[in-house]
Amino acid sequence: xxxxxxxxFDLFRNQGMMTIFGNPGSTELPMLADFPGDFRYVLxxxxxxxxxxxxxxxxxxxxxxxxxxxxxxxxxxxxxxxxTAQANxxxxxxxxxxxxxxxxxxxxxxxxxxxxxxxxxxxxxxxxPPRAEDVxxxxxxxxxxxxxxxxxxxxxxxxxxxxxxxxxxADTSHAVGRGVDGRAVASPDSVxxxxxxxxxxxxxxxxxxPDIDASGGWDAAVGLAERQRLPVWATPAPGGGxxxxxxxxxNFRGVLPPAIGPVAQTLEGHDLILVAGSSVFPYYPHxxxxxxxxxxxxxxxxxDPDEAARAPMGYAIVADVGLTLKALLEAxxxxxxxxxxxxxxxxxxxxEDPLNSSTVHSALAEVFPEDGIxxxxxxxxxxxxxNQLRLSRPGSYYFSAGGGLGFGLPAAxxxxxxxxxxxxxxxxGEGSVxxxxxxxxxxxxxxxxxxxxxxxxSEYAILKWFADVEQVTxxxxxxxxxLDCAAVAEGYGVTAHRARExxxxxxxxxxxxxxxxxxxxxxxxxPGMSLF
Ligand SMILES: Cc1ncc(C[n+]2csc(CCOP(=O)(O)OP(=O)(O)O)c2C)c(N)n1
Numbered sequence: 017x018x019x020x021x022x023x024x025f026d027l028f029r030n031q032g033m034m035t036i037f038g039n040p041g042s043t044e045l046p047m048l049a050d051f052p053g054d055f056r057y058v059l060x061x062x063x064x065x066x067x068x069x070x071x072x073x074x075x076x077x078x079x080x081x082x083x084x085x086x087x088x089x090x091x092x093x094x095x096x097x098x099x100t101a102q103a104n105x106x107x108x109x110x111x112x113x114x115x116x117x118x119x120x121x122x123x124x125x126x127x128x129x130x131x132x133x134x135x136x137x138x139x140x141x142x143x144x145p146p147r148a149e150d151v152x153x154x155x156x157x158x159x160x161x162x163x164x165x166x167x168x169x170x171x172x173x174x175x176x177x178x179x180x181x182x183x184x185x186a187d188t189s190h191a192v193g194r195g196v197d198g199r200a201v202a203s204p205d206s207v208x209x210x211x212x213x214x215x216x217x218x219x220x221x222x223x224x225x226p227d228i229d230a231s232g233g234w235d236a237a238v239g240l241a242e243r244q245r246l247p248v249w250a251t252p253a254p255g256g257g258x259x260x261x262x263x264x265x266x267n268f269r270g271v272l273p274p275a276i277g278p279v280a281q282t283l284e285g286h287d288l289i290l291v292a293g294s295s296v297f298p299y300y301p302h303x304x305x306x307x308x309x310x311x312x313x314x315x316x317x318x319x320d321p322d323e324a325a326r327a328p329m330g331y332a333i334v335a336d337v338g339l340t341l342k343a344l345l346e347a348x349x350x351x352x353x354x355x356x357x358x359x360x361x362x363x364x365x366x367x368e369d370p371l372n373s374s375t376v377h378s379a380l381a382e383v384f385p386e387d388g389i390x391x392x393x394x395x396x397x398x399x400x401x402x403n404q405l406r407l408s409r410p411g412s413y414y415f416s417a418g419g420g421l422g423f424g425l426p427a428a429x430x431x432x433x434x435x436x437x438x439x440x441x442x443x444x445g446e447g448s449v450x451x452x453x454x455x456x457x458x459x460x461x462x463x464x465x466x467x468x469x470x471x472x473x474s475e476y477a478i479l480k481w482f483a484d485v486e487q488v489t490x491x492x493x494x495x496x497x498x499l500d501c502a503a504v505a506e507g508y509g510v511t512a513h514r515a516r517e518x519x520x521x522x523x524x525x526x527x528x529x530x531x532x533x534x535x536x537x538x539x540x541x542x543p544g545m546s547l548f
Pocket of ligand 1: 096393394395397419420421422445447449451473476477479
């Protein structure tokens with residue numbers, strides 16, 4: 017008879033989930049016993065980092081991924097990262113150990129007394145199997161649910177004595193071997209109505225969101241924009257966890273501002289706004305105004321019924337974004353509208369001392385490889401990075417969609433593990449580093465050659481900008497004097513360089529990019545926001 021552990025690892029193997037991210041405790045050791053040689057265990061030193069690494073790995077490998085946590089306190093530490101995975105639509109199987117079944121009711125030490133409810137609002141499904149022999153089926157159910165659109169994290173709590181229990185061979189062989197496939201295209205009617213609407217519009221525009229890339233719709237989005245002569249905006253940065261359109265393309269206009277009034281203002285003059293693969297819209301802060309420009313209609317394509325339902329305006333089609341864009345591309349004729357004016361290249365910012373973040377990003381652009389991947393968590397320079405780099409390949413950009421910090425550093429390590437042949441650069445503010453700082457250790461311990469570019473402006477710059485928008489004066493806690501990330505990273509085993517001038521920055525980045533070990537480049541930058 018196989019044990020629950022044998023059957024569960026067969027399931028993981030069968031699903032191609034052979035990298036497990038975790039931070040173990042006594043309740044997880046029975047799962048890890050006799051760890052099979054064909055699996056890889058990646059240790060994170062704190063649970064937010066475990067989930068962050070798993071998130072980056074799942075997104076960059078496009079596979080569901082396991083994050084194994086230590087009962088209630090481990091799940092508690094990971095809650096912010098699970099929130100982010102939910103916003104990112106990342107297919108994660110989050111598991112946590114639990115006390116033995118015999119000691120749960122008397123609530124022995126470390127019992128997660130309400131494991132299901134603890135994480136419930138942040139996941140698609142939260143479960144603790146009623147019997148040990150149900151664990152493989154529960155894990156299978158979780159993996160399939162996480163992978164079905166809209167993708168997202170699920171949670172299974174597993175009592176520690178379950179792993180050694182006998183599994184029912186006949187039942188588990190079905191659970192281990194099955195698959196589920198659920199990418200549904202919009203109905204032919206819906207596609208042809210939208211195609212006619214688009215072709216007849218006098219000045220339509222495309223707003224591209226992260227699920228275009230996640231659903232393999234990149235080429236279809238480009239084809240559609242070219243055939244229909246559509247200018248293209250990226251969905252506002254907080255929700256743009258991935259790119260939906262090549263930012264160096266002549267039709268690309270820029271990133272939409274993240275607020276109600278400014279979105280309508282930016283889209284002024286368009287009579288049809290087609291949104292693909294984004295919520296409508298990831299707004300923040302609250303700058304009121306009309307939801308749409310006068311006379312405009314909005315149609316959104318999303319795989320997420322909740323995104324479709326909660327949009328405050330417009331018509332929504334719930335369907336796989338990539339497949340629906342392909343169908344739409346086939347249904348529209350070549351438009352006779354004039355092509356949009358080509359977008360000017362990145363702005364040039366003079367080098368000062370200390371450098372402006374834009375100048376740092378222009379130095380990065382100079383040495384950034386064609387197939388490079390950016391993981392970004394530098395709030396005050398997000399727009400400057402997008403403008404300077406103009407990333408134009410799918411799978412080349414990851415960002416925390418929900419607005420929570422702590423994703424960047426671990427997700428970069430996870431993305432690099434998933435894509436060992438593509439150089440990963442993590443561009444991060446010195447404040448943001450602290451929310452996932454122990455990921456430096458995992459990068460060093462597993463020789464994960466991420467290049468970390470830390471922008472050191474000695475403050476929470478974006479919060480000072482928010483203070484202006486919110487008309488708040490006198491708020492404490494917005495300065496970060498003497499925070500030396502280079503020294504901290506060295507303590508975790510990462511080689512660090514300090515660079516101040518533009519040429520030094522480019523040279524240090526080239527060196528780090530060529531290295532087979534993780535390296536960090538810390539650059540002092542001017543305070544404040546960098547928009548270009
Ligand atoms: C988990 C979490 N805690 C706090 C915040 C609030 N917050 C947003 S941006 C920011 C400042 C980040 O500082 P830094 O990385 O140095 O970037 P800068 O604003 O200077 O570009 C903070 C604290 C958040 N978004 N998420």
